[in-house]
Structure formats: structure tokens, C-alpha cells
Amino acid sequence: MRVDEITETELIARFAPMLPVGVRTVLGPGDDAAVLTARGDLVVTTDVLVEDHHFRTRWSTGADVGWRAAMQNLADVAAMGAVPTALVVALTLPPWTPVAWVEDLARGLAQACEPHGVGVVGGDLSAGPALSVAVTALGELDGRRPVTRGGARPGDVVAHAGVLGRSAAGLALLAAASEGVTSLPGGERLVEAFRRPDPPLLSGVDAARAGASAMLDVSDGLLRDAGRIGLASGVRLDLSRGLLAPGVDALAEAAQDVGVDPLTWVLTGGEDHGLLATFPPSVALPPSFHRIGVVVAADVPGDPGVTVDGATWAGPLGWDHFHAT
């Protein structure tokens, strides 16, 4: 059955009951707006996913897209040092979209949110020329100060929690498989990392409590996002190839299959949504964080904000929506 074969009200009646309620929800879907309680300052962020830009329906199920749409937004809340509490989800659906795909999306949203006590408290539906999923996430700081991109200082440790390059590897394997270049056996784990990224959401609060000086989630690529901290803080993050080696080695086999350098995936692949943070040298890193570099002074005019073993990276730094390769 296609979405244009039932009414909008019927579609919402199928979708809404599948959504998780959440521990901070006073009033969920069904009224003009939802009502939530929050402990401390409120955090809000939004990210949109568009068919053929963020997902392909032949590569990801509706549940995979729901999962990723949720996780990508929950990671942005976590990256502020906050605890995510609720999502609102706006969909544009071409008329031929299967109702089952929309129900599957709700299932994926619930699978991602429920374990974290996050509610999907409302949203919007419209017919449209392209399939898109726009998610707004809310979170609470519970008395903590937000961890911004602007607090890194020379001498700080650069550390990362989560995985790097896995989602990019999974995407490359899917693309290669669809062109008949390689078969997927062995790469299933990486494809799963692309379909269902699993960011270390709780590590955001851990980092904030430990005294992280800056933090963000790695969505566009480690180099691009490290550069964002560097530029926002007026410093440079110098990453160490040696400290990144274990993650690179884990991707070696898949990289050989598709003929790329696995270091490129680790340095420039996005969408794993791990947390990149800087910590003053006196701080004990929370257990989920691994040291991958050091913060140095931005000493040259036009400093790029990020280097690898002291050198500027020659290739692309990561994803850019208007210059995707």
C-alpha cells in the first residue's frame, strides 16, 4: 500500500503509537505542540536526511534510516555534554512511498531512542517531491555548562570516543557491490556500521564531567571536524597517525577490496558520530576516550586548524554537501 492510498490522519494513526514516550514527556504527539520537562538549560539541534544524499532506499531499510536520523541528532546533543530527552520528526513523502516504509521508520526511531529514555514527541508530515526526514533533538544539561567547539587550548589532549571510518567503509562497500566490483561477505559488519551507527552517547556527559575543553560529534570527517574545533578555538589540532593506526588496521582488508587507503576513511569519512574532544593535560580521560593527538598554538597566518603529524593534509578533509565527491 502506498501513502496516497490512505489519509494523512490514518497514516499518523499507524505511525504515532509506534513511537517511544520518553522519560521527560508531559504530552506527546496529538496536540498542537508537545510538552516536556527539562533539568537545567535546554539543548536543541536539528539535522535533515534526504534520499540519495544521506541514504538510498535500496541500501537501507526504513528502520535503518529512522535509526540513523535519531542517532545523528542524539550525537549532536551528547556532543554538547547534554543528555538527549526528545525528538520531533518531520517527513516529506513522495506519493508512492510504501506505508510499510513509514512504519518501519517509526520502528527504527523507537529502537534508537527507547534505550536512552528519549521520546519521539511529535512531528509533521507532508507530501513532497523527495523523501526526507528532518529531526529536531532536545536535551538537558542538568546544571552543567555546555561543552562548545571553542574551548581547546595549546597543550590539551585530543581524544576520540567511538569508531572512525567504519561508516565510510560500509558506504564504499555498498557502492562497490552495486557496481559488481566486490561481494559483501566479510564487509557486513562495516555495512551495518553505515546503516546503524552507534555513537557513544553517554560519553558526552562523561567528557563534560571530566572537564573537556571542547567537543563535537564527527559527522563530516575527522579532519574537517577537528579543523572546526581548531578554528573555533583559535588553535590547531595535530593528530598522530601512530595513535590512529589501530582503527586504520581494522579497515585494511575492506580497503584493499575496493582499492582505497584505509587512512583516508579514518581521517575523512564521516557519519560514525563518535565524539571528538579536547581535555586539559591534567585531566584523566574518561575510559571510552582514546588519545589521538595534541592541541598546539595556531602559529601561521591562515592556520588550517588541523594537521596530521605536523603537516597539512593535501586531500579533501571530509564531506561537503555542495561539493560531494
Ligand SMILES: Nc1ncnc2c1ncn2[C@@H]1O[C@H](COP(=O)(O)OP(=O)(O)O)[C@@H](O)[C@H]1O
Ligand atoms: N539553516 C540554518 N539556520 C541557522 N543555523 C544553521 C543552519 N544550518 C546550519 N546552521 C548552524 O550551523 C552550525 C553547523 O551546522 P551543522 O554542520 O549541521 O552541525 P552538525 O555538523 O554538528 O550537525 C550549527 O550550529 C547549526 O545550527
Ligand SMILES: Cc1ncc(C[n+]2csc(CCOP(=O)(O)OP(=O)(O)O)c2C)c(N)n1
Ligand atoms: C547515498 C549516500 N551518499 C553519500 C553519503 C555520505 N554522506 C552523506 S551526508 C554526510 C555527512 C554527514 O551528514 P550531514 O547532513 O552533513 O550531517 P551534519 O554534519 O549536519 O551532522 C556523508 C558522509 C551517504 N550517507 N549516503
Ligand SMILES: [Mg+2]
Ligand atoms: Mg555535530
Ligand SMILES: [Mg+2]
Ligand atoms: Mg549533526
Ligand SMILES: [Mg+2]
Ligand atoms: Mg555535515
